[in-house]
Amino acid sequence: MLTEKELYEKTPQQLTALLLEALCLQMEKAESSISEKEYMQANKALQQSIDICVRLGTGLRYEAGILADQFEAVYQYTADELMQCNLTKDRERIKRLRMMMEPLYSDWLSAVRTQTGVKPQAGVKRQLSAYEQHIGIEN
Numbered sequence: 326m327l328t329e330k331e332l333y334e335k336t337p338q339q340l341t342a343l344l345l346e347a348l349c350l351q352m353e354k355a356e357s358s359i360s361e362k363e364y365m366q367a368n369k370a371l372q373q374s375i376d377i378c379v380r381l382g383t384g385l386r387y388e389a390g391i392l393a394d395q396f397e398a399v400y401q402y403t404a405d406e407l408m409q410c411n412l413t414k415d416r417e418r419i420k421r422l423r424m425m426m427e428p429l430y431s432d433w434l435s436a437v438r439t440q441t442g443v444k445p446q447a448g449v450k451r452q453l454s455a456y457e458q459h460i461g462i463e464n
Contacts, residue, residue: 327343340384341433342437345426345430346430346434348426349423351371352419352422352423353423354366355374355416356420358370368411371419374403374407375408382401382404385397403422406418
């Protein structure tokens with residue numbers, strides 16, 4: 326578990342990786358809970374998964390162009406599907422969604438690790454992302 330200080334020190338890209346990891350873990354927890362007929366735990370895990378999808382969509386930078394729109398579509402689709410899964414407790418459908426999101430998480434994590442230590446160009450002022458605005462990080 327990260328401390329609040331460690332969380333504030335994360336870049337938006339690292340926060341996205343943490344959210345994607347948590348999304349995959351919560352979906353896996355929901356699958357397991359449904360298998361064990363622990364429907365209240367499954368409900369909680371699915372609600373958390375939906376919340377994570379919403380947070381991921383909120384953190385997008387739309388000036389990135391079509392890619393941001395495509396990520397938004399993936400996150401929205403996943404949240405919508407998870408809502409249906411929560412109603413039906415369809416474990417296989419959750420598994421398909423998780424299997425769709427795990428490569429995204431893996432690829433995102435690889436990209437973050439590749440970018441570790443890369444500093445933004447000097448003199449380039451950037452806008453704060455929704456994550457940074459929410460937690461009060463300044464340039």
